[in-house]
Amino acid sequence: xxxxxxxxxxxxxxxxxxxxxxxxxxxxxxxxxxxxxxxxxxxxxxxxxxxxxxxxxxxxxxxxxxxxxxxxxxxxxxxxxxxxxxxxxxxxxxxxxxxxxxxxxxxxxxxxxxxxxxxxxxxxxxxxxxxxxxxxxxxxxxxxxxxxxxxxxxxxxxxxxxxxxxxxxxxxxxxxxxxxxxxxxxxxxxxxxxxxxxxxxxxxxxxxxxxxxxxxxxxxxxxxxxxxxxxxxxxxxxxxxxxxxxxxxxxxxxxxxxxxxxxxxxxxxxxx
Amino acid sequence: xxxxxxxxxxxxxxxxxxxxxxxxxxxxxxxxxxxxxxxxxxxxxxxxxxxxxxxxxxxxxxxxxxxxxxxxxxxxxxxxxxxxxxxxxxxxxxxxxxxxxxxxxxxxxxxxxxxxxxxxxxxxxxxxxxxxxxxxxxxxxxxxxxxxxxxxxxxxxxxxxxxxxxxxxxxxxxxxxxxxxxxxxxxxxxxxxxxxxxxxxxxxxxxxxxxxxxxxxxxxxxxxxxxxxxxxxxxxxxxxxxxxxxxxxxxxxxxxxxxxxxxxxxxxxxxxxxxxxxx
Numbered sequence: 001x002x003x004x005x006x007x008x009x010x011x012x013x014x015x016x017x018x019x020x021x022x023x024x025x026x027x028x029x030x031x032x033x034x035x036x037x038x039x040x041x042x043x044x045x046x047x048x049x050x051x052x053x054x055x056x057x058x059x060x061x062x063x064x065x066x067x068x069x070x071x072x073x074x075x076x077x078x079x080x081x082x083x084x085x086x087x088x089x090x091x092x093x094x095x096x097x098x099x100x101x102x103x104x105x106x107x108x109x110x111x112x113x114x115x116x117x118x119x120x121x122x123x124x125x126x127x128x129x130x131x132x133x134x135x136x137x138x139x140x141x142x143x144x145x146x147x148x149x150x151x152x153x154x155x156x157x158x159x160x161x162x163x164x165x166x167x168x169x170x171x172x173x174x175x176x177x178x179x180x181x182x183x184x185x186x187x188x189x190x191x192x193x194x195x196x197x198x199x200x201x202x203x204x205x206x207x208x209x210x211x212x213x214x215x216x217x218x219x220x221x222x223x224x225x226x227x228x229x230x231x232x233x234x235x236x237x238x239x240x241x242x243x244x245x246x247x248x249x250x251x252x253x254x255x256x257x258x259x260x261x262x263x264x265x266x267x268x269x270x271x272x
Numbered sequence: 273x274x275x276x277x278x279x280x281x282x283x284x285x286x287x288x289x290x291x292x293x294x295x296x297x298x299x300x301x302x303x304x305x306x307x308x309x310x311x312x313x314x315x316x317x318x319x320x321x322x323x324x325x326x327x328x329x330x331x332x333x334x335x336x337x338x339x340x341x342x343x344x345x346x347x348x349x350x351x352x353x354x355x356x357x358x359x360x361x362x363x364x365x366x367x368x369x370x371x372x373x374x375x376x377x378x379x380x381x382x383x384x385x386x387x388x389x390x391x392x393x394x395x396x397x398x399x400x401x402x403x404x405x406x407x408x409x410x411x412x413x414x415x416x417x418x419x420x421x422x423x424x425x426x427x428x429x430x431x432x433x434x435x436x437x438x439x440x441x442x443x444x445x446x447x448x449x450x451x452x453x454x455x456x457x458x459x460x461x462x463x464x465x466x467x468x469x470x471x472x473x474x475x476x477x478x479x480x481x482x483x484x485x486x487x488x489x490x491x492x493x494x495x496x497x498x499x500x501x502x503x504x505x506x507x508x509x510x511x512x513x514x515x516x517x518x519x520x521x522x523x524x525x526x527x528x529x530x531x532x533x534x535x536x537x538x539x540x541x542x543x544x545x546x547x548x549x550x551x
Contacts, residue, residue: 120429121473137474138429138457220458220469221434227459235461238362238436241370 031252038249039242046246054224055232056250062140062228063208066147070155070204073148075197078159079185103153110149111217118145118218142219143226147208154207155200162196163189199262206258210251322522323351326530327373329364330356331380331507332462333403333439333480336487337546338378344542345533352526360437360462361385368393368512375527378509378534380463380481381438385508392515397508400535402549404504405442406482407495408470415476420497422477423447426455431469431478434459438505439466443479446503467492481505483547506551509534 012020039046046052081099084092102110118125118136128134136142166189174188175181190197212230219226221235233247330338335358342354357364365384368374369391377394379385380403388394409417415428423430432454433440440459447454457475460466467484469475471491485494511527533539540550 115472115474119472119474135429216461216465220431221460222456222458225457235434235436237366238360238434238461241366 034245034248034252038245042242043246043249046243047250049243051223051232052243052247052250055227055229055247058140058143058224058227059209059229062143062147063205063211066144066151066208067155067201067205069144069148070152070208071197071201074152074155074200074204075159075190077152078156078163078200079189081156081160082163099153099156102150107146107150107211107213107215108217109213111146111214111219114142114146114149114214114218118142137218138220138222138226140219140225143211143215143228146214146218147211150211150214151204151207155197155204158200158203159193159196162193162200166192202258202262206255209254321349321352321526321529324520324522324526325353325355326375326523326526328354328356328376328378328530329368329372329374330358330376330378331361331364331438332358332464333380333484334358334378334507335464337401337483337543337548340546341534341539341542344538345530348533349526349529352529354530358464362437363461371514371516374512374514375523376509376511376530378507379438380507381441381505382508383441384438385510388510388512393512394510395513397510398531398535399506399508399551400539401507401543402504402551403481403483403507403547404549405439405446405479405497405500406485407477407497408467408480408485408488408492409477409495410470410473410475411491411493413493414473417477417495419495420447420450420452420499423454423456423479424452428455428477429475430454430456431458431460431466431475432456433463433466433479434461437462439463439479439481442503442505446479446497446500449502450499486547504549507548 077099081095084095087095115122115137117123118128120126120129120135120137125136128136136145170192171184171188174184179187210230211228212234215226215228216231216234221227221231227235229247229251233244233251236244236247328338328342338356338358342356346352346354359367361379361381361384364374364377365379365387368377368388377385377388378400379388379397382397382399385394385397389397407417407420407423409415415422417428422428423432432443435441435444439462443454458469460469463480463484466478467480467488470478470480471488482494482500485492509531511524511531534543544550
């Protein structure tokens with residue numbers, strides 16, 4: 001009896017497995033095709049061109065900057081959300097929704113929204129332009145802002161998950177021993193959730209690296225200034241599909257390597 | 273910008289699951305088989321086409337003109353549905369070569385069409401319109417732009433098309449002819465994206481087709497550039513003849529009829545109103 005029970009819980013019904021395999025294929029096959037179609041022989045030459053290197057350097061610098069900013073902004077926001085557990089339902093849900101929206105929003109919409117806020121005729125942008133002569137679109141800073149907008153939720157939710165699952169008793173102990181709230185946060189809470197923070201940063205970086213829609217809408221596309229790898233890949237599709245595939249492959253490789261280094265529990269979906 | 277998963281799948285047929293996916297996706301993607309005509313018996317006018325869905329891929333600069341032409345064609349042929357997908361001509365050519373479903377291709381320049389012809393997917397493209405560039409500024413011309421020379425001013429915000437798309441290639445040629453080294457702040461992937469940045473006031477000046485200036489209405493102002501007359505973009509159109517396509521006869525006939533319509537008198541008239549030149 002016990003054995004039969006173990007068997008039936010250990011295995012899935014075959015239709016479920018079959019459908020799951022189809023689902024997996026939907027996700028993986030396009031990437032397989034990319035790898036199969038990649039111009040392997042010409043790859044070193046394609047990826048070594050100065051235009052690609054320029055986009056690569058720009059992508060990495062902006063994504064690292066965006067991740068750093070996300071760390072500074074995101075950890076306190078994650079702490080606030082974790083703290084909001086004791087809030088009334090509506091404000092708690094609104095807070096969570098506000099952080100989740102950029103995750104589900106088409107990035108192009110994010111780009112339009114950023115333009116409406118920070119563009120030369122935008123809500124804040126107009127004032128920045130008139131007062132300081134500062135225009136944000138078409139600058140490398142705009143790329144970073146677009147990346148922060150789309151990547152910040154990844155960091156926030158990873159850190160929030162870590163905060164929730166961490167053992168709060170140490171914090172209590174520290175507090176009863178006379179540590180201030182700030183001291184508790186710095187010396188107890190942060191080290192406790194450090195793996196979650198690291199995982200969140202890695203996810204955040206990967207998302208920033210892949211950012212396309214918000215960037216092209218808000219920051220534009222100028223080689224060396226705003227043309228990141230995804231945009232270079234999109235433009236290459238107009239004239240040289242081989243180069244586009246090579247660039248896409250590069251982005252895929254970076255993402256996969258980064259994700260493989262993450263432990264299962266920190267992947268999105270397993271923390272929420 | 274629809275992309276067919278057909279090619280992607282073709283390369284991966286070795287994998288067992290591919291067949292299943294193909295079956296699942298086929299339901300969502302292909303729409304070649306239309307329900308047979310039930311009510312209307314064949315009318316006397318032989319011009320009426322059978323029910324068909326025609327997919328047209330057209331250059332972004334054709335947006336307004338082709339929306340209009342498609343509507344006119346549908347009105348004359350009630351059983352035909354024309355779906356137009358707009359984008360950069362080069363990207364559209366790549367999509368067609370990669371197997372995107374397309375019955376007609378209208379390009380903003382000859383090289384992308386040539387790629388499609390070379391791939392054996394179209395024959396005998398016909399040039400049906402011409403276009404030239406014009407300087408465009410936001411309404412009121414806040415930066416006081418006067419001519420092509422202003423595009424070289426690094427203090428101004430300038431948008432141009434990327435050289436990989438026809439309007440960018442034409443812009444580069446025009447600027448080279450005039451000996452101007454432009455200082456662009458962004459190189460966009462199609463002409464409509466450039467125009468948007470102008471109408472939003474995000475850039476001070478840009479080069480777009482004169483038809484786009486016309487289409488944008490009061491949001492922008494055009495500044496004629498005499499030298500632009502030397503750089504003429506020729507727009508070819510052709511029906512796509514993909515031997516591996518699942519298009520039925522009605523669809524092929526409707527696609528050919530649409531090409532004929534665009535290149536014919538009615539099409540010429542409509543294109544005129546949108547500012548396109550006669551080839």
